[in-house]
């Protein structure tokens with residue numbers, strides 16, 4: 001364990017919207033702080049990891065990929081990968097101990113499923129569990145432009161208690177690389193989970 005003394009448990013849902021790097025940076029940041037992750041990757045999330053990060057980033061090799069890109073410190077944490085089809089997995093129940101969930105990146109399809117409580121797969125069910133248990137649910141949607149139904153689905157999620165945290169990195173921290181942009185988004189997610197971090201410099205006014 002490093003910075004944070006207590007091992008906390010979070011669910012990460014990775015779906016098929018552009019921005020795989022936001023998911024891997026968020027996972028690495030939580031793992032290197034010693035936390036436990038329950039990870040669910042949709043079919044198009046799996047494709048996205050490969051398409052955007054290459055063959056080294058397939059789900060079965062994800063821990064090694066994270067260690068090679070972000071350093072061996074990620075091994076301070078632990079994670080379990082769940083099938084998105086397994087609606088009997090631990091995270092499908094409110095009795096599980098995950099205190100929060102992030103869907104990063106969140107496709108418009110998964111957004112619609114979460115907004116309407118469809119629970120068609122484990123990502124949607126685990127998100128629904130967070131809402132019904134009044135725990136932290138962070139949704140990181142990525143699409144542009146957005147249709148009216150997509151905008152309405154974001155409102156539905158927000159009304160149900162989710163935090164909408166769009167994949168909109170800022171530029172006031174003078175990013176030089178894609179990693180700087182990913183650090184910013186991962187930092188926003190860690191802040192929302194109340195996990196201390198220094199992923200980007202705080203605004204000094």
Ligand SMILES: Cc1cc2nc3c(=O)[nH]c(=O)nc-3n(C[C@H](O)[C@H](O)[C@H](O)COP(=O)(O)O)c2cc1C
Nearest residue numbers: 015016017018042044045051107108109110142143
């Ligand atoms: C490389 C790639 C990038 C995509 N980017 C987006 C995106 O940014 N936003 C989105 O809503 N859908 C995007 N899609 C389409 C979704 O993956 C598709 O709607 C899929 O059915 C989503 O399913 P899921 O939510 O179960 O992962 C993308 C698909 C591919 C293959």
